[in-house]
Amino acid sequence: MQVRCISNSVNVLPVASRCNYETEKTDFSFLNVGLLHNVYGLQFLSCRVDYLICQPEQNPFFIPSYFFEVQNALLPPYWSMCTTYSDVDYRCLFDLFHINALIGYHELVTSYVHYTGVIERENDALCLFFKEKKRIDDWQQKKN
Template sequence: MGEVDRTSYSPLNVGDCYVVYAMMFISDRVDYLVRTPEQPPFWVPSSLFRLVDARIPAGWEFSITQMRPDYKCLFDAFKISCLVGYPLLVNEYLHYVGVVEGDPVEVLRFMEEEQHHI
């Protein structure tokens, strides 16, 4: 959330297609959870993308952060109002934090979800 005008979103490449694994609604913007083959998943502003397929995957769930004690700190600190994505991300706060921080255990759990359900 500490983007500045010079924030780099490499390893993304202009013109490449990326799967969106979740969406995060922050004040007046939406971020996507994406990944490249060499990287763990990371959040990037949706304004960097052109949607090719706008369908929501079956099985996705949502979490209104203000209504969930474990996720409420996301609203308080960053104004994240809602998460929409695979169930593990929106129902297990420690998994969400682990994905954001690149924790190897939680990234592995993400990869397992990616292979089976996402």
């Protein structure tokens, strides 16, 4: 899946879709408008979908889909899904952050330790993420 950044202004994020302490002062100016991103995971919240992206020379992070337009909706065939409210390990994401489901590479959606490691920038998790990133980037390049 590929998305193009269309805005870096919090104003594109509807008030009803703001969560996790986002306000009109939340800064998304680090997003490069016009830049094409491969998506490395999807996070389905009760009020929106977030994309796991990785800007050049940065670590990955989930960003609301409102900042992007889909250029290519094709998902890698080896991705998996986790329904958080029915998974003992991931249940806290549903309870605390209203994350209903995750779709992405296998470890992201089957290992809560890996998922939180990516979010918290832990070295082992990032090493695995960047290995998967290369795999996804290579797959995406073959599809273009």
